[in-house]
Amino acid sequence: MTDTHETAAETDTTGLIEGKNITLDELAVELAGIELRLRQLARAAEVPATPVELADVINSLRSTASTVRETSDRMGFLARIVEGDVPLATTFPSGDPWGTAARGTDRKDFGGPAIVPTVWQLVRLAQDAKLASAEGAEGRETTTYPEAMAGIGIGWESKAASSRRRRERDAEVAVEVLRLTCEKCGAGDGQQCKTAKGWPADKAHVGRQRQAEATVDERLGYLGSNPVAVPEAL
Structure with a gap:
């Protein structure tokens, strides 16, 4: 069950964001900082001031750090995608478009048109574009995030x-x-x-x-x- 109570400290994000909204690049770097801090805590916990065996705690900290690192890497990759550095397939394997091209389309099998793509959809689109390039597939068009999302984002929230x-x-x-x-x-x-x-x-x-x-x-x-x-x- 999700805890819906938020503290004042939790809602204060001013120290994380340089502009009005957090960027994916900022997310990636902040997460990398958290991952490093967790590993430092795990190392420090190896020799606590009081003789208590903290092996389970240390393993938990390192496991959490690994998960945070994976998320950080993913956010870093997404940062490159949204900047337009990574080619993306123009459609999903099903042939459904995404972004601006998905407006007005019907995508019943997957919860409606993917006007605003998810993390995993973007990763898949990048993988498909890379695979098509490696296979030398002719006629398989690619696009970039800025091109595909032109005109989308005003007034949007997650x-x-x-x-x-x-x-x-x-x-x-x-x-x-x-x-x-x-x-x-x-x-x-x-x-x-x-x-x-x-x-x-x-x-x-x-x-x-x-x-x-x-x-x-x-x-x-x-x-x-x-x-x-x-x-x-x-």
Whole structure:
């Protein structure tokens, strides 16, 4: 189960980002720094100040460091891709396009058109382009990320960001509900709604819930399926 509680320190990313948003290159370097720190901790734990056998902890630290390193390398490769240094196949093996070319297409088998490709899709597209080049396949076109993604990105945010914003919105709605008086059962400020027999319920009546949602959505600028009003969202 994912812990949705965020601390102030966790939300402060100013020390990681030079510009407005983090780049893949920054991600790769920061992860490499974390990997090195984990290996340093594993080495230091070999001789702790107090005689305690930390073999399991040391192995865990080194295992985690290896995983972080793999992610760092992948982000570094993606950084080269988005800069246009790596040729990419123009379509998936199925023939489905991606990026700008995928707008308006139907890709039912894989959850809709890949307008914004995933990490693994980009890796596969790079592998396919490299394989085609090695085999000397004629007529197999390639592209670059900047070319294929021209015009895409304005107002876009990741699924993780959208999910987090929705959780934040839902948390505010839960607080707002208790500020309102329920027309159905008469529950007042700070009170939960009650059943017909007067038992407190952990679920608000529809009218009270709807009013709380409308108030919070207006305050946050919630727009349709987007947790916030994202201009020109895809």
